[in-house]
Amino acid sequence: MKRVLVCAVVLFAMLWVVSESAAQQKTPVRGGILREIWSSGPRVFSYLPEMGPGDEQAILPASEKLMEYNEDHQLVPFLAQSVDVAKDGKSITFKLKKGIKFTDGSDLNAEAVAWNYQLNIDAKRLQYRDKITKIEIVDPYTLTFHITDFNNQLLHSYGWVPIFSKAAWDKAGGGNTEKSKEWARANIVCTGPFKLAEYKRDNELKWVRNENYWQKGKPYLDGVIVRIIPEAVTASAMMQAKEADMWVQPPVKDQADLEKRGFIRQSGYGLPRMIYLNNKDPNSKFTNLKVREAVEYALDKPAMAKALGFGYYTPLTMVAPPGEWGYDPDYKGRPYDPAKAKQLLAEAGYPNGLKVKLTAMTGGTWPDEVAAIKRYLDDVGMTVDPDMADPGRFFGTLWLQGWQDMILFLTGMDPNYLVTFHRQFGPEPMANYASFKRPPELLDLAEKSLHLKTEAEQKAITKQLVRLMADEALVIPLFRVPNAYIIQPYVHTTFFKEQMVARRTYDEWMEKH
Numbered sequence: 019m020k021r022v023l024v025c026a027v028v029l030f031a032m033l034w035v036v037s038e039s040a041a042q043q044k045t046p047v048r049g050g051i052l053r054e055i056w057s058s059g060p061r062v063f064s065y066l067p068e069m070g071p072g073d074e075q076a077i078l079p080a081s082e083k084l085m086e087y088n089e090d091h092q093l094v095p096f097l098a099q100s101v102d103v104a105k106d107g108k109s110i111t112f113k114l115k116k117g118i119k120f121t122d123g124s125d126l127n128a129e130a131v132a133w134n135y136q137l138n139i140d141a142k143r144l145q146y147r148d149k150i151t152k153i154e155i156v157d158p159y160t161l162t163f164h165i166t167d168f169n170n171q172l173l174h175s176y177g178w179v180p181i182f183s184k185a186a187w188d189k190a191g192g193g194n195t196e197k198s199k200e201w202a203r204a205n206i207v208c209t210g211p212f213k214l215a216e217y218k219r220d221n222e223l224k225w226v227r228n229e230n231y232w233q234k235g236k237p238y239l240d241g242v243i244v245r246i247i248p249e250a251v252t253a254s255a256m257m258q259a260k261e262a263d264m265w266v267q268p269p270v271k272d273q274a275d276l277e278k279r280g281f282i283r284q285s286g287y288g289l290p291r292m293i294y295l296n297n298k299d300p301n302s303k304f305t306n307l308k309v310r311e312a313v314e315y316a317l318d319k320p321a322m323a324k325a326l327g328f329g330y331y332t333p334l335t336m337v338a339p340p341g342e343w344g345y346d347p348d349y350k351g352r353p354y355d356p357a358k359a360k361q362l363l364a365e366a367g368y369p370n371g372l373k374v375k376l377t378a379m380t381g382g383t384w385p386d387e388v389a390a391i392k393r394y395l396d397d398v399g400m401t402v403d404p405d406m407a408d409p410g411r412f413f414g415t416l417w418l419q420g421w422q423d424m425i426l427f428l429t430g431m432d433p434n435y436l437v438t439f440h441r442q443f444g445p446e447p448m449a450n451y452a453s454f455k456r457p458p459e460l461l462d463l464a465e466k467s468l469h470l471k472t473e474a475e476q477k478a479i480t481k482q483l484v485r486l487m488a489d490e491a492l493v494i495p496l497f498r499v500p501n502a503y504i505i506q507p508y509v510h511t512t513f514f515k516e517q518m519v520a521r522r523t524y525d526e527w528m529e530k531h
Contacts, residue, residue: 047238048527051241054262054266055266056246056266056267057266057382058072058220058248060073060076060217060223061203063204063205064180064203066137066143067137067143071430075519077180079211079523081180081182082209082210083179084098084114084178084181089512091434092433093173097126098177103173108164108167109165111160114160120183120209124183128155130183130185132155134179135150135163145447146176170469170471174437190202210231211228212241222244222246223244224242225241226240236525239523245262257504258276263505264503268502268503270499273502273504274330277504281507282504282507283504284511285500285514289428289501290428290496291426291498292429292495293493294427295423295424295494296422297310299420302423304423309362312358312363312366313424313494314491314494315356315358316394317395319496320333322390333497336484336485337439337495343434343436344439344483344485345484349485372401375402375424377421377425378426379412379426384406384426387426388406391426391496417450419452420452429442435480436480436483439484443464444464445464454493463482463486506531510526
């Protein structure tokens with residue numbers, strides 16, 4: 019009996035030590051400056067009509083939204099206390115949490131929120147803006163969006179807009195809108211866990227702790243310093259010398275190298291690379307399905323992914339990557355078959371081949387990807403003329419003027435692929451690809467998908483949408499490039515886990531080191 023009792027006491031003590039150790043590892047430590055490396059910095063801080071995804075990502079330590087994505091990728095109230103859709107589908111009411119202040123001391127209230135949305139509506143930036151007939155301020159902390167009709171994508175659009183201080187905007191401009199815009203391009207005042215202390219363009223960005231942050235006891239970090247270092251050799255050396263704690267989106271070869279050296283690599287949402295074809299211009303070669311198919315048959319995607327991705331890239335057969343809504347593991351796509359590609363070109367009226375222009379962006383891995391695509395397409399007689407554009411000209415071509423033949427870009431990835439589809443390819447996309455035409459059958463199916471209520475129904479129709487995109491070769495999916503970062507072992511973050519343009523900076527912390 020004594021032996022049993024002694025064993026029980028020893029076992030209890032061991033379990034207590036283990037549990038205490040685990041608890042200590044999981045308990046966030048207060049303090050410290052997180053030192054990050056990015057290859058580029060923001061262009062615009064808080065004038066949302068001019069901001070791109072990179073800008074929105076850069077301001078995540080400061081910016082917050084009415085709704086946010088949780089660990090299960092579900093959209094839930096955040097700055098909002100509650101979100102209610104009327105039974106008749108004619109209105110959405112947001113009740114704000116009380117007591118939240120912007121870092122300039124002004125209140126987060128219905129007037130400030132309504133102003134943010136109106137700014138985006140006027141700039142034609144808000145998706146589904148035409149469904150809003152009126153934004154009503156019901157009381158200081160309640161506002162109602164009156165809408166023509168409700169669909170399952172509206173909350174993803176209306177709930178997920180960064181909220182900036184109206185008081186700071188008004189004070190900066192003194193009644194002059196152009197002065198306010200100029201101020202907002204270089205400054206930011208939000209409700210988030212950190213506030214902007216200093217920005218030296220293309221050099222360094224400093225965030226300091228918001229001592230009046232509304233989530234009590236947070237953030238854990240005292241600040242975040244972002245160094246802008248485009249040279250991978252320098253960035254890698256800084257990580258190895260422990261002069262930096264986190265390197266965001268390093269080149270894949272450096273990810274592989276540092277992971278072998280014992281650094282932690284974390285990844286989340288991956289951005290699929292796509293070749294977008296000009297199927298809108300009636301005179302374009304790519305209005306012909308056989309020419310579009312020939313492009314895909316000509317490309318050895320697994321070989322490209324392996325050569326370019328150091329084991330991290332995933333070759334794609336359809337626009338939805340494996341594991342996402344819409345992906346069909348039984349669909350084999352158009353595997354590498356150069357003979358088939360040549361046959362299709364001949365049947366399309368190009369027995370002697372043809373010349374095509376491929377537009378892509380300078381910098382990063384884009385030139386390497388263009389070189390790989392050119393090699394394969396040249397082999398089947400589709401001679402590629404690369405057009406490498408700086409970011410300004412590239413995005414103007416992509417969103418506004420349109421491209422001649424083909425353009426290489428990516429698609430975003432959202433909490434589910436139905437959201438991604440509607441933001442990229444739906445009837446009312448967030449930003450429209452200028453030379454991409456949606457066929458009537460795709461638009462009809464997309465419209466039907468908006469009114470499905472259950473997740474099972476939404477998943478089923480997403481699969482149909484993705485398959486239709488694949489059957490018609492409307493875009494050519496290449497491979498998925500994961501969003502990733504390298505961190506020191508003592509850093510705790512879930513960046514990229516909840517959403518591509520989301521980050522729980524208020525929960526990030528570092529162990530003592």
